Amino acid sequence: xxxxxxxxxxxxxxxxxxxxxxxxxxxxxxxxxxxxxxxxxxxxxxxxxxxxxxxxxxxxxxxxxxxxxxxxxxxxxxxxxxxxxxxxxxxxxxxxxxxxxxxxxxxxxxxxxxxxxxxxxxxxxxxxxxxxxxxxxxxxxxxxxxxxxxxxxxxxxxxxxxxxxxxxxxxxxxxxxxxxxxxxxxxxxxxxxxxxxxxxxxxxxxxxxxxxxxxxxxxxxxxxxxxxxxxxxxxxxxxxxxxxxxxxxxxxxxxxxxxxxxxxxxxxxxxxxxxxxxxxxxxxxxxxxxxxxxxxxx
Amino acid sequence: xxxxxxxxxxxxxxxxxxxxxxxxxxxxxxxxxxxxxxxxxxxxxxxxxxxxxxxxxxxxxxxxxxxxxxxxxxxxxxxxxxxxxxxxxxxxxxxxxxxxxxxxxxxxxxxxxxxxxxxxxxxxxxxxxxxxxxxxxxxxxxxxxxxxxxxxxxxxxxxxxxxxxxxxxxxxxxxxxxxxxxxxxxxxxxxxxxxxxxxxxxxxxxxxxxxxxxxxxxxxxxxxxxxxxxxxxxxxxxxxxxxxxxxxxxxxxxxxxxxxxxxxxxxxxxxxxxxxxxxxxxxxxxxxxxxxxxxxxxxx
Numbered sequence: 013x014x015x016x017x018x019x020x021x022x023x024x025x026x027x028x029x030x031x032x033x034x035x036x037x038x039x040x041x042x043x044x045x046x047x048x049x050x051x052x053x054x055x056x057x058x059x060x061x062x063x064x065x066x067x068x069x070x071x072x073x074x075x076x077x078x079x080x081x082x083x084x085x086x087x088x089x090x091x092x093x094x095x096x097x098x099x100x101x102x103x104x105x106x107x108x109x110x111x112x113x114x115x116x117x118x119x120x121x122x123x124x125x126x127x128x129x130x131x132x133x134x135x136x137x138x139x140x141x142x143x144x145x146x147x148x149x150x151x152x153x154x155x156x157x158x159x160x161x162x163x164x165x166x167x168x169x170x171x172x173x174x175x176x177x178x179x180x181x182x183x184x185x186x187x188x189x190x191x192x193x194x195x196x197x198x199x200x201x202x203x204x205x206x207x208x209x210x211x212x213x214x215x216x217x218x219x220x221x222x223x224x225x226x227x228x229x230x231x232x233x234x235x236x237x238x239x240x241x242x243x244x245x246x247x248x249x250x251x252x253x254x255x256x257x258x259x260x261x262x263x264x265x266x267x268x269x270x271x272x273x274x275x276x277x278x279x280x281x282x283x284x285x286x287x288x289x290x291x292x293x294x295x296x297x298x299x300x301x302x303x304x305x306x307x308x309x310x
Numbered sequence: 311x312x313x314x315x316x317x318x319x320x321x322x323x324x325x326x327x328x329x330x331x332x333x334x335x336x337x338x339x340x341x342x343x344x345x346x347x348x349x350x351x352x353x354x355x356x357x358x359x360x361x362x363x364x365x366x367x368x369x370x371x372x373x374x375x376x377x378x379x380x381x382x383x384x385x386x387x388x389x390x391x392x393x394x395x396x397x398x399x400x401x402x403x404x405x406x407x408x409x410x411x412x413x414x415x416x417x418x419x420x421x422x423x424x425x426x427x428x429x430x431x432x433x434x435x436x437x438x439x440x441x442x443x444x445x446x447x448x449x450x451x452x453x454x455x456x457x458x459x460x461x462x463x464x465x466x467x468x469x470x471x472x473x474x475x476x477x478x479x480x481x482x483x484x485x486x487x488x489x490x491x492x493x494x495x496x497x498x499x500x501x502x503x504x505x506x507x508x509x510x511x512x513x514x515x516x517x518x519x520x521x522x523x524x525x526x527x528x529x530x531x532x533x534x535x536x537x538x539x540x541x542x543x544x545x546x547x548x549x550x551x552x553x554x555x556x557x558x559x560x561x562x563x564x565x566x567x568x569x570x571x572x573x574x575x576x577x578x579x580x581x582x583x584x585x586x587x588x589x590x591x592x593x594x595x596x597x598x599x600x601x602x603x604x605x606x607x608x609x610x
Contacts, residue, residue, distance in 0.1 A: 102588065108398070116534055117576075117581075280407045287392060
């Protein structure tokens with residue numbers, strides 16, 4: 013019974029990892045670039061939204077769109093500043109390092125906006141309920157439901173809509189897509205905005221569950237999203253989703269066994285073990301066997 | 311010289327070691343986000359050998375070099391199949407694992423000058439080598455600066471050696487390197503190990519100067535800075551990383567009214583410099599152009 017409870021808690025907690033990893037994976041899938049400033053831009057979006065809320069005293073219903081708006085805005089800033097200028101083949105590493113540098117800028121701006129170490133965050137206040145001797149936190153149930161819905165919407169959008177076709181075309185070969193008349197610049201910007209919206213939803217859900225913000229949230233987001241994505245397989249949307257749940261599950265069990273301090277150690281060990289044994293991730297193909305199919309996957 | 315200036319110069323010298331270690335890995339075409347951990351290992355090792363074991367500083371720094379380079383050797387063997395983004399993330403997780411395990415290291419000894427030895431999250435306190443040997447800050451600056459200069463002069467001389475040329479080729483295009491019989495395996499492992507050692511040596515000096523170290527000092531932001539310095543400096547010449555260090559610490563931190571916004575300015579500055587100079591300020595292309603000009607002048 014105890015193990016079932018821990019597993020449930022882990023999976024529920026992991027759904028927030030899944031959401032963040034989906035945003036990560038979307039950007040990687042389309043641009044073949046990794047955005048290390050993702051967590052920090054979410055933190056910045058949240059920080060600006062909180063700052064606006066403090067000034068204007070608005071209710072939670074208006075607060076959510078403000079969070080989403082500023083998250084996508086800061087994501088767009090990262091795209092324009094770190095990714096758009098480096099759109100050649102040699103720019104893959106440069107844009108990664110550029111986003112790495114912007115990470116510290118955004119983190120610093122956020123901590124200037126949130127001068128205290130912890131800041132209260134509006135909570136959704138959904139009560140915990142019991143079912144067959146197991147406890148479920150209401151806000152975490154909401155979290156996993158929204159994660160499922162967003163994953164489903166994203167999947168349908170990528171595989172069933174015209175926007176999805178353009179997206180996959182750009183992902184497959186940006187040059188060919190350009191020759192066919194796709195505005196790849198616009199597609200990239202839109203991808204970052206969508207990733208910002210998904211990340212904003214994830215950030216809001218996570219922070220309202222915790223009902224506080226710390227300046228470490230940016231690092232936390234980037235880290236968990238990255239690990240979940242790499243476990244699942246780089247650039248695979250389904251992989252990112254299941255990777256997040258798996259990471260939550262493993263973390264819950266290992267931190268129950270070895271104490272809460274080892275939670276971080278667990279995350280990094282899982283990542284390192286996966287990278288050494290199976291660099292392509294769970295859903296990914298073996299990255300060295302089949303280069304072509306790796307590039308075609310989204 | 312005022313104490314403020316001496317401290318800033320010493321900090322610049324010490325962080326240059328991380329920048330150079332990041333540079334060495336960039337030469338073989340990899341990006342490491344984990345050099346801060348080797349810096350930390352070196353710091354802890356030097357602290358242990360001077361404060362706990364009472365060894366000589368030369369031996370202590372040698373130990374720091376050896377131990378941190380052997381950790382780097384382990385990393386390079388673990389990640390032998392990885393490259394690019396995968397290597398970067400693997401080095402990051404390896405570094406954080408090392409740093410987090412420092413939180414668990416506890417071995418303290420009571421002496422009449424206080425508790426010494428690694429003490430979990432509180433770190434390693436009372437590294438009294440500077441006080442015991444009456445080293446003034448100026449003298450320490452001379453020690454640090456002369457070791458840095460030795461390292462750079464060594465690297466400048468190595469620059470024309472076959473070893474470095476082959477390593478650069480491996481970094482630039484692995485397939486071309488393999489096709490003319492240069493196996494990337496040896497160069498990758500060698501340079502990652504050497505880079506770990508260089509970072510560890512710098513960390514050792516840092517521990518002596520700072521008189522106390524704790525695991526939270528070796529967080530990812532230290533690595534970000536080190537990497538950013540060598541990236542904006544460029545990969546053309548060993549002096550490149552020092553340009554980055556100078557821009558950040560020399561210009562931004564030392565100017566008082568800027569230092570509060572230093573991280574904001576520097577982050578933006580790195581991204582802006584990378585837009586103008588994607589290969590860094592002293593890029594390999596620039597160096598070869600200058601070399602060609604010099605050769606022409608000599609011939610004429």
